[in-house]
Amino acid sequence: xxxxxxxxxxxxxxxxxxxxxxxxxxxxxxxxxxxxxxxxxxxxxxxxxxxxxxxxxxxxxxxxxxxxxxx
Amino acid sequence: xxxxxxxxxxxxxxxxxxxxxxxxxxxxxxxxxxxxxxxxxxxxxxxxxxxxxxxxxxxxxxxxxxxxxxxxxxxxxxxxxxxxxxxxxxxxxxxxxxxxxxxxxxxxxxxxxxxxxxxxxxxxxxxxxxxx
Numbered sequence: 674x675x676x677x678x679x680x681x682x683x684x685x686x687x688x689x690x691x692x693x694x695x696x697x698x699x700x701x702x703x704x705x706x707x708x709x710x711x712x713x714x715x716x717x718x719x720x721x722x723x724x725x726x727x728x729x730x731x732x733x734x735x736x737x738x739x740x741x742x743x744x
Numbered sequence: 745x746x747x748x749x750x751x752x753x754x755x756x757x758x759x760x761x762x763x764x765x766x767x768x769x770x771x772x773x774x775x776x777x778x779x780x781x782x783x784x785x786x787x788x789x790x791x792x793x794x795x796x797x798x799x800x801x802x803x804x805x806x807x808x809x810x811x812x813x814x815x816x817x818x819x820x821x822x823x824x825x826x827x828x829x830x831x832x833x834x835x836x837x838x839x840x841x842x843x844x845x846x847x848x849x850x851x852x853x854x855x856x857x858x859x860x861x862x863x864x865x866x867x868x869x870x871x872x873x874x875x876x
Contacts, residue, residue: 722874725831726838726876727876728828729831729836730839730842732826736822736840737843740818741776743815
């Protein structure tokens with residue numbers, strides 16, 4: 674298989690075009706990650722909801738009655 | 745014959761009454777507070793915290809420290825064993841703490857939501873707004 678001069682030029686152009694496209698795609702797809710200047714804080718405070726406390730009130734009273742020595 | 749039946753009945757009732765009295769007396773004797781614990785409470789050396797555990801109001805003696813440590817371990821075990829389905833040990837302990845602070849007697853210490861140790865007086869105690 675032989676490639677004519679004309680064809681070769683076109684391939685050459687296509688190659689450059691492709692390279693440029695790849696470089697641009699590479700730039701646009703680049704995910705920039707900025708490192709935080711402060712440590713990441715995860716708040717693990719237990720959220721005690723009022724409705725749960727109301728629901729547990731009866732069980733709490735029973736527990737106190739049944740274990741008077743430790744309360 | 746009739747009298748005998750009455751006597752038998754009476755004896756049976758008496759036995760039941762004695763058994764019931766023993767059954768009532770034993771758990772209540774076991775459920776009494778340790779006198780040293782009661783004394784430390786009354787003296788305001790220790791107090792109830794909103795989290796359902798005991799805390800030290802002042803620097804404790806080794807004996808008081810041991811008593812409180814022991815009770816808090818037992819409390820944690822009781823909370824863990826009895827926390828109803830759908831609630832955490834911390835939530836159940838907190839709900840119990842609400843009740844324990846409400847039950848403090850005048851003169852006893854309790855921890856307010858802001859962290860201060862307060863002395864219970866005749867009025868209602870200062871409790872967390874989530875308490876029932």
